[in-house]
Amino acid sequence: MSKGLIVGIDMIPFRRYPDRTVEQLGGEAALLALADAGLSIRDVQALYCGCSLQANSMVGQRILRQIGEHGMPVLNVTNGCATGASAFREAVLAVESGRHDVALAVGVEQMARGLIEMPGRPTGFREEGAIGTITTPSMFAQAGLVHSAQYGTTFEQFAKVAVKNHHHAILNDKAYVRRETPLEEVMASDMIAYPNTKLMCSINIDGAAAAVVCSEAYARKHGLMGRAVRVRTAASLSSVYTDIEDGLTDFSEVTRATAKLAYESAGIDVKDIDLVELHDCFATAELLHYENLALCGLGEAGALIDSGETAHGGRIPVNVSGGLLSKGHPLGATGIANLYELCLHLRDEAGARQVEGARIGLAHIVGGIIDYGSACAVHVLERA
Amino acid sequence: MSEPFPEPIPAMPYIVIDDGGDHYLAGSRCDQCGATMLGKRLGCAACGDGALTDVRLNDTGRVRTCTVITRSYPGVPVPFIAAVIAIDGGGVVRGTLHGPIPDDPVAEIGKPVRISIEDTGQRDPNGRAFYAQNFRPMETAA
Numbered sequence: 001m002s003k004g005l006i007v008g009i010d011m012i013p014f015r016r017y018p019d020r021t022v023e024q025l026g027g028e029a030a031l032l033a034l035a036d037a038g039l040s041i042r043d044v045q046a047l048y049c050g051c052s053l054q055a056n057s058m059v060g061q062r063i064l065r066q067i068g069e070h071g072m073p074v075l076n077v078t079n080g081c082a083t084g085a086s087a088f089r090e091a092v093l094a095v096e097s098g099r100h101d102v103a104l105a106v107g108v109e110q111m112a113r114g115l116i117e118m119p120g121r122p123t124g125f126r127e128e129g130a131i132g133t134i135t136t137p138s139m140f141a142q143a144g145l146v147h148s149a150q151y152g153t154t155f156e157q158f159a160k161v162a163v164k165n166h167h168h169a170i171l172n173d174k175a176y177v178r179r180e181t182p183l184e185e186v187m188a189s190d191m192i193a194y195p196n197t198k199l200m201c202s203i204n205i206d207g208a209a210a211a212v213v214c215s216e217a218y219a220r221k222h223g224l225m226g227r228a229v230r231v232r233t234a235a236s237l238s239s240v241y242t243d244i245e246d247g248l249t250d251f252s253e254v255t256r257a258t259a260k261l262a263y264e265s266a267g268i269d270v271k272d273i274d275l276v277e278l279h280d281c282f283a284t285a286e287l288l289h290y291e292n293l294a295l296c297g298l299g300e301a302g303a304l305i306d307s308g309e310t311a312h313g314g315r316i317p318v319n320v321s322g323g324l325l326s327k328g329h330p331l332g333a334t335g336i337a338n339l340y341e342l343c344l345h346l347r348d349e350a351g352a353r354q355v356e357g358a359r360i361g362l363a364h365i366v367g368g369i370i371d372y373g374s375a376c377a378v379h380v381l382e383r384a
Numbered sequence: 385m386s387e388p389f390p391e392p393i394p395a396m397p398y399i400v401i402d403d404g405g406d407h408y409l410a411g412s413r414c415d416q417c418g419a420t421m422l423g424k425r426l427g428c429a430a431c432g433d434g435a436l437t438d439v440r441l442n443d444t445g446r447v448r449t450c451t452v453i454t455r456s457y458p459g460v461p462v463p464f465i466a467a468v469i470a471i472d473g474g475g476v477v478r479g480t481l482h483g484p485i486p487d488d489p490v491a492e493i494g495k496p497v498r499i500s501i502e503d504t505g506q507r508d509p510n511g512r513a514f515y516a517q518n519f520r521p522m523e524t525a526a
Binding site for chain 2: 115123129131141142245246248
């Protein structure tokens with residue numbers, strides 16, 4: 001089976017776009033990705049559209065009304081924070097299966113400010129505060145404090161993630177937050193759920209990203225190999241049972257299982273990876289995922305952030321885009337935006353933030369809702 | 385003749401309201417792998433194979449993790465301690481830990497708590513009280 005190739009990919013700057021619609025944002029990203037590939041919507045044979053918060057309103061079809069309706073299958077995808085990555089994976093599978101030569105994946109979201117509202121109880125009972133919490137920063141705060149209790153990981157070490165990622169974003173004009181945030185400022189900003197302060201939380205924002213995936217035969221026939229990026233693996237797992245999940249969605253176990261599957265199916269070792277874009281929805285999450293993705297051993301994440309090895313120029317740079325903490329986190333768009341960042345580096349087109357000599361990159365995303373479950377995707381990309 | 389006292393109702397499906405006031409958390413235990421799950425399931429979430437037996441979960445446990453919530457949804461009083469409790473004998477449940485707000489929530493992890501099913505103060509449209517689990521440190525439990 002031939003691997004799918006990314007031949008066009010782009011994202012719009014993540015911002016607040018109150019005067020635009022979700023289909024306009026998604027359509028713009030789609031046109032940018034098609035232009036990047038040198039293709040037209042008429043070349044596309046299937047659309048996979050990820051949008052979480054408007055999942056019941058045919059966003060993919062609305063995008064085609066904006067950019068061209070020539071008749072193609074559309075699948076609207078929702079999968080928590082992994083929505084965009086899941087849509088992309090479906091596009092890859094469609095191409096790799098031989099069903100389509102060219103597929104388009106779009107991830108898009110428009111979001112309200114503040115904490116994400118969770119589904120309520122049909123009885124009208126309001127859980128928050130009465131039986132603990134269901135907010136997203138608190139989920140990752142509690143997961144982080146499990147690590148603190150086990151390994152002594154400190155508030156300061158978690159806060160260093162925000163310092164690093166905000167520093168990275170200085171060089172990314174598509175990121176929303178682009179300023180240095182010294183450690184003292186991160187730790188002194190408003191506490192949301194200990195140890196996650198406001199500057200350690202990703203921002204709910206509007207955004208869109210899109211990718212054009214095609215077969216290698218199609219790319220060769222149409223002269224698209226020059227900037228192609230190969231999808232070495234598209235791994236996804238959900239809801240791996242652990243005994244904490246009746247109290248807290250377990251984002252770690254599902255990430256470990258998905259990463260293991262990704263490394264095995266890609267036939268690579270973690271040492272082969274040149275850069276990582278991982279799901280730093282909250283600063284605590286990034287440290288947990290260092291270990292979950294096997295960038296270091298269990299209990300070593302605190303030391304890894306202290307070492308500077310995950311900063312740009314380090315042994316294994318993580319989130320050189322600035323991560324979700326800087327770009328913002330428009331749920332449906334994030335997964336494809338992570339892949340866009342990898343492609344910039346693998347194509348040697350990342351400008352001032354280029355990771356020199358990058359050949360293989362890993363993108364990770366994981367989401368979930370308390371009492372519901374999790375969704376994780378790990379993609380490994382390489383220069384074609 | 386006085387108005388009948390509206391019967392309390394469980395706020396969550398895994399709560400059992402007992403006529404005699406002996407409320408408790410209900411669970412399911414897998415006959416094959418031994419996993420204990422909160423509430424009823426159609427099959428075992430852990431192994432997918434075993435038959436399930438209804439069990440009454442204990443009213444004591446230990447803090448598995450927690451945090452202090454200082455920003456929540458509009459109208460929700462803060463700060464409060466959100467905790468996940470490993471129930472003695474099996475099962476896990478989340479809820480609010482009542483007690484002094486700690487400077488370092490990590491220090492709360494591992495501490496024993498008592499679990500009680502109590503009036504949350506919330507009412508349904510018919511005036512019935514929603515009852516749910518509360519956690520209190522064992523030292524100060526009533």
